[in-house]
Amino acid sequence: MDVQRKLEILADAAKYDASCASSGTEKRDSRDGKGLGSTAPGMGICHSYAPDGRCISLLKVLLTNACNYDCLYCVNRASSNVPRARFTVDEVVKLTIDFYRRNYIEGLFLSSGIIRSADYTMEQVVTVARKLREEHRFRGYIHLKTIPEADDALIAEAGKYADRLSINIEMPQEESLKAYAPEKDVRAIRRTMGRLRLKLDDAKEAKKAEVKSRVKAPRFAPAGQSTQMIVGADASSDQTILTTSANLYGSYNLKRVYYSAFSPIPDASRALPLRAPPLMREHRLYQADWLMRFYGFDTSEIVDQATPMLALDVDPKLAWALRHRDRFPLDIAKASREELLRVPGFGTKAVDRIIATRRLTSIRSADLARLHIPRNKALPFIILSDHRPQPKLLESATLAERFKPQAMQLGFDF
Numbered sequence: 042m043d044v045q046r047k048l049e050i051l052a053d054a055a056k057y058d059a060s061c062a063s064s065g066t067e068k069r070d071s072r073d074g075k076g077l078g079s080t081a082p083g084m085g086i087c088h089s090y091a092p093d094g095r096c097i098s099l100l101k102v103l104l105t106n107a108c109n110y111d112c113l114y115c116v117n118r119a120s121s122n123v124p125r126a127r128f129t130v131d132e133v134v135k136l137t138i139d140f141y142r143r144n145y146i147e148g149l150f151l152s153s154g155i156i157r158s159a160d161y162t163m164e165q166v167v168t169v170a171r172k173l174r175e176e177h178r179f180r181g182y183i184h185l186k187t188i189p190e191a192d193d194a195l196i197a198e199a200g201k202y203a204d205r206l207s208i209n210i211e212m213p214q215e216e217s218l219k220a221y222a223p224e225k226d227v228r229a230i231r232r233t234m235g236r237l238r239l240k241l242d243d244a245k246e247a248k249k250a251e252v253k254s255r256v257k258a259p260r261f262a263p264a265g266q267s268t269q270m271i272v273g274a275d276a277s278s279d280q281t282i283l284t285t286s287a288n289l290y291g292s293y294n295l296k297r298v299y300y301s302a303f304s305p306i307p308d309a310s311r312a313l314p315l316r317a318p319p320l321m322r323e324h325r326l327y328q329a330d331w332l333m334r335f336y337g338f339d340t341s342e343i344v345d346q347a348t349p350m351l352a353l354d355v356d357p358k359l360a361w362a363l364r365h366r367d368r369f370p371l372d373i374a375k376a377s378r379e380e381l382l383r384v385p386g387f388g389t390k391a392v393d394r395i396i397a398t399r400r401l402t403s404i405r406s407a408d409l410a411r412l413h414i415p416r417n418k419a420l421p422f423i424i425l426s427d428h429r430p431q432p433k434l435l436e437s438a439t440l441a442e443r444f445k446p447q448a449m450q451l452g453f454d455f
């Protein structure tokens with residue numbers, strides 16, 4: 042099989058993995074003439090995000106889609122009837138370098154089905170990264186998918202060459218993982234995430250001490266670790282998904298949890314749904330995730346037993362504000378940063394701009410556009426020097442209707 046055909050198969054097989062966005066890595070470039078590639082902002086890589094957060098400019102491939110495991114939700118599972126291919130290590134290295142030189146990509150995202158054993162597979166993946174870094178002086182971004190059962194020494198080596206490592210938790214609940222991916226071991230996944238965390242913490246400490254000790258700190262995945270959860274393959278609610286995410290962020294200091302809406306696959310098991318969940322569900326989960334990480338929200342404020350699913354028609358912050366109308370309207374001349382972050386339509390940058398502006402002058406409704414705040418969304422919830430919402434408006438049963446998208450007639454779905 043020629044490399045072009047392998048690429049078709051193995052790039053297609055990798056498309057279901059959403060956990061490849063690049064952020065937070067160290068700056069490297071090759072202006073000293075000693076290497077190839079760059080991770081520096083402005084040189085391409087950090088700007089390559091699709092609106093839903095997916096990375097769009099890495100060479101994203103599997104080493105092979107032939108896998109010993111039989112995870113029900115995966116198109117590459119052992120029992121799947123798809124064409125199989127396998128790259129050699131040198132083929133992936135050459136493709137990465139060729140694509141980089143042609144300016145098609147700014148880095149590599151490499152994953153693999155499990156061949157022979159976890160150690161053998163991990164070794165192959167690590168060898169690609171080592172050759173790129175050591176033989177080709179490649180300084181672009183590298184994200185390696187880590188195989189949880191692989192030997193600790195191989196994972197340590199992966200961190201030496203990769204910018205980011207990730208281990209997919211796959212399912213929001215342990216029982217679902219057992220049912221859908223019986224060969225996977227949730228304890229091994231969590232154990233390896235824990236080990237990665239310790240290595241990342243050690244590397245951070247060593248980096249801090251570098252200046253004092255003048256000893257170069259050993260490198261370990263400077264862009265940290267991430268994971269992916271499949272949404273909609275099992276019956277887990279958004280509350281379960283977000284609670285698992287909060288636990289993962291807290292326990293393993295993950296950079297990101299990626300949510301990947303389940304895509305129906307050919308010849309799928311009957312245990313799987315026939316349809317994909319609405320893509321809006323994935324989007325709302327990302328919004329809720331941001332509320333937890335950057336806006337000071339606790340999971341229980343976003344979803345709870347009474348409302349375990351996120352609303353699809355309004356974003357989670359607006360949904361929260363509509364449930365907590367007694368906290369509004371908020372006088373933005375006096376409100377704390379924490380309070381401002383809870384106003385619908387206020388992003389973190391807008392809040393910083395408000396705080397900087399209100400020190401100098403009072404803010405009027407005409408200023409909202411300059412502050413990049415959507416007027417219609419924010420005005421019912423705030424007091425400005427020239428604006429105070431009608432008390433009746435906040436109490437009105439129809440307030441929520443103002444924010445909902447217009448109803449559309451659905452097409453026939455044969």
Ligand code: SF4
Nearest residue numbers: 108110112115118154
């Ligand atoms: S281990 Fe499971 S999820 Fe990963 S490639 Fe194999 S079958 Fe797919």
